[in-house]
Amino acid sequence: MAGFGEFGLFQQSESKCPLTGIPQLGNLGVIILCGLAIAVSGFLIWRSEKKEAAVGRREMQLLLGTYILVEICEIFTVGGLPIEKKIKIGFTGIHIAAITAAFWILLLNAAVGYQILEDGTPLSLGLIGGSAFVIFIGTGYITLDTGYQWSGHFDSSLNYPNTNVGLYILYQLAPLIFITLFFILESFLVLKVLEEKKPMLYLGGAALLFACGQIFNYVISVHICTATSGKIDGSLFETLFTILAVVALWFFWSSITEDEWPTQVVVGPGYSSGPLYVS
Secondary structure (H helix, E strand, O other): OOOOOOOOOHHHHHHOOOOOEEEEEEHHHHHHHHHHHHHHHHHHHHHHHHHOOOOHHHHHHHHHHHHHHHHHHHHHHOOOOOOOOHHHHHHHHHHHHHHHHHHHHHHHHHHOOOOOOOOOHHHHHHHHHHHHHHHHHHHHHHHHHHHHHOOOOOOHHOOOOOHHHHHHHHHHHHHHHHHHHHHHHHHHHHHHHHOOOOOOHHHHHHHHHHHHHHHHHHHHHHHHHHHHOOOOOHHHHHHHHHHHHHHHHHHHHHHHOOOOOOOOEEEEOEEEEEEOOOO
């Protein structure tokens, strides 16, 4: 069992079964799914634009845009494209930083639903985008400093058990905290504020799909790789389940917002309270 801040166990799992796949394309399935994820996210950004009265429309588009950046980087980091080591380190730094920033934006999307600040305004987008950028830069620097050995501070993490507490907190622990808080906040919003139950099917589905992806990536991956003689591993299924989780998340958000400005009584801006019309 890995200790706190240690990545050695993950490295060992990968070394037990190196992915061979197709020559020059180690993980073609992931590359194809990343392309699909980018296309689907682009479509959801367009569909979000059509929901003029929806709470958090711009914030949702910001989240989807960050997810696109994650998938672009994943093509080069997980996809196994034949690129130079220094270039791959660069993509890895951006990839990890974008993942952490995306989870932070996800959490703030839940806060947007409470209308503490008016959504879609320069202030709201500035606070979300600005704070996400700070997290992106901080995580990216630690990752790149580790890989390129700029300062030498993280050089010890390059040797087993690969202990890097800062990166472990930002890449492993922080996203887990962010996504947990997101589901708590959204569940309270739907069940207590909006007093709805149906949207929870989408939210629960998104949580289940995301969890399945992580299980395939961290637990089952080495077994799939061994069984297929290195042709595929759990990253293929992790990418697939993450795409499905993002789609389910979008449908959850869409189900609790209005497409157009309604003439009925609403619980809050953009939220429907059912067929209660003004007399």
